[in-house]
Amino acid sequence: MVDVVDNVTRSRMMSGIRGRDTKPEILIRSLLHRHGFRFRLYVHDLPGKPDIVLPRYHAVVFVHGCFWHGHDCPLFKWPRSRPEFWREKIKRNQENDNRAREALLASGWRVGVVWECVLRGAGKNIEGVAQSLADWLRSDTPLIEVRE
Template sequence: MPDVVDSSTRSRMMRAIKGRDTHPEIALRKYLHAQGYRFRLHRKDLPGSPDLVLPLHNLVIFVHGCFWHRHAGCFYATTPGTRPSFWEAKFEANVRRDQRACQELKQLGWRVLVVWECGFKHCRKQLSDIPELIQAVNLYQEWPSRPPRLRSS
C-alpha cells in the first residue's frame, strides 16, 4: 500500500517522534510520583539508559512504544508497507538492543520492568497493578503482561 503523504512530509513526521518524555512516560511518572515513589530519569550510566530508575527498589523501568520495540502480538506493532526489508532490519536491531540492555542490567543486579505504550491506551484503569510489580521480586516483568484485545467495530 503506498504512503498517504509525500516523502518530505513523512520525513518531517518521523523526525518529530521523541525518544524520551513521551506521553506514556510522563503519565507513568505522574502516577508513580503521586503514589509516593521517587525515581531518577534516563540514567546514562546504566545499559539502555532506562526511562525511570527506582534505586530503593533496585528496579529500572523502560516505557516502550509497541511499534518501535515490537510488542509481541500487539495491534500497534505493524510493519510499514514501504521498504519492508529496511523496517524489519531496524526493528530487529531495536529488539536485540533491548534484550542486550535487559540482560546487562540483570547481570548488574537490577530488576527490569517494561511498560508498553498500549497499556496506557487500553489498560489505564489497571495502572494500580504497577506498584504490585514494583514490589515483586521477579527479575523481568512486562505491563500489560499481554497486549489488550481490541474490540472490532
C-alpha cells in the same frame, strides 16, 4: 526521499522520533509519583538508558513504543514501504532491548517494561497499570512486562 506510510503509522513513527518525554513516559512517571514512588530520570550510565530508575527498589522501568520495539500486539503494523529497512531496524532495536535487559538483570537490577499498547490500546487500563507496577516494585520479582 518520499516515503509512503499511512497516517497511523506516521504518527506512531513521529511519536517515536520525539524521543524522551513522549506522553506514555510522562504518564507512567506521574502514576508512579502518585503512588508515592520517587525516582531518577535519564540515567545514561545504565544499559539501554531506562526511562525511570528507582534505586531504592533496585528497579528500572522502560516504556516501550510498540512500533519501534516491534511488539507483537495490535498496535504494531509493518510499514508498507521499505520492508527490508524496517525489518532490519526493528530487529536491531529488539536485540538492543534484549541485551540491555540481560545486562541489567545480571547486575542485580529488576526490570519493568510497560508497553505503549496498555496505555493506548483498546483495552487500556491506566490505573491497573499503576497498580501492577506498584505491586511489582514492592515485590522481589526480577521482571515484569505490562502489556495489553
